[in-house]
Amino acid sequence: MKLEYVLFGFGILFCVAGVGYLAAEYVKYLSEVGKLVSLLLTVGMFASLGKYLEGLGW
Amino acid sequence: MATKRRNLFLYLTLVCFFCLIAIFIVDGYMGIYDTIHITAGEREQEIEPDVWLRQDRFWSAGVNWGEKAFFRYELANRQFSSYTADIEVSVWRMQEKLLDVLSQPIVVAPFDEGQLEWVIDTTELLPEDIPPEQSYEYTVLIKRGEIERNIIVYINPTPYLPKPAPVPPR
Numbered sequence: 001m002k003l004e005y006v007l008f009g010f011g012i013l014f015c016v017a018g019v020g021y022l023a024a025e026y027v028k029y030l031s032e033v034g035k036l037v038s039l040l041l042t043v044g045m046f047a048s049l050g051k052y053l054e055g056l057g058w
Numbered sequence: 059m060a061t062k063r064r065n066l067f068l069y070l071t072l073v074c075f076f077c078l079i080a081i082f083i084v085d086g087y088m089g090i091y092d093t094i095h096i097t098a099g100e101r102e103q104e105i106e107p108d109v110w111l112r113q114d115r116f117w118s119a120g121v122n123w124g125e126k127a128f129f130r131y132e133l134a135n136r137q138f139s140s141y142t143a144d145i146e147v148s149v150w151r152m153q154e155k156l157l158d159v160l161s162q163p164i165v166v167a168p169f170d171e172g173q174l175e176w177v178i179d180t181t182e183l184l185p186e187d188i189p190p191e192q193s194y195e196y197t198v199l200i201k202r203g204e205i206e207r208n209i210i211v212y213i214n215p216t217p218y219l220p221k222p223a224p225v226p227p228r
Binding site for chain 2: 015018019022023025026027028029030031033034037038041042044045048049051052055056
């Protein structure tokens with residue numbers, strides 16, 4: 001079970017790092033609509049992730 | 059039931075994540091991007107595509123009096139189809155066209171780059187009757203189809219050197 005948590009942790013870290021890298025590289029080229037949708041999706045992603053982790057008992 | 063609900067949030071997270079990546083790729087990476095390099099004197103300036111996306115309508119570059127400015131226009135085609143456009147470069151001052159520098163089509167293959175180069179010689183532009191201590195400005199207009207890029211070329215004046223006073227006759 002603990003190993004699962006470690007793997008989940010790594011997965012989350014890689015996801016955040018990946019999105020962070022893409023954001024740093026390409027966010028300046030995004031259109032205004034693209035920036036807004038990205039922001040909403042980011043909020044949605046972290047909210048869903050939070051609910052999922054809450055369900056796991058974190 | 060609780061597991062199903064929990065998994066639903068996991069799937070939602072993944073959907074949001076992949077949609078984010080798709081937006082970065084489609085909206086942020088794909089498209090046509092132009093970069094302009096200006097070399098004047100010993101300095102090279104790079105005008106990146108995001109400068110124009112920030113809705114700055116002008117970019118200013120300085121050239122010394124009597125020197126040349128070397129322009130390199132790079133066009134990156136990040137699309138699945140080839141890109142064709144007519145590039146027109148001209149020099150303007152006070153809403154009046156002074157010089158046609160370049161007019162030629164460019165074809166860029168998918169996910170490739172094309173480039174054009176030209177030189178603007180300040181001695182060809184400056185009027186003969188103005189002293190070198192006076193600064194001057196021109197607008198270099200780069201037209202790619204409907205898209206316009208304005209670069210203001212500021213001609214730096216040469217420092218005023220006082221002439222030696224004539225020696226009075228003895």
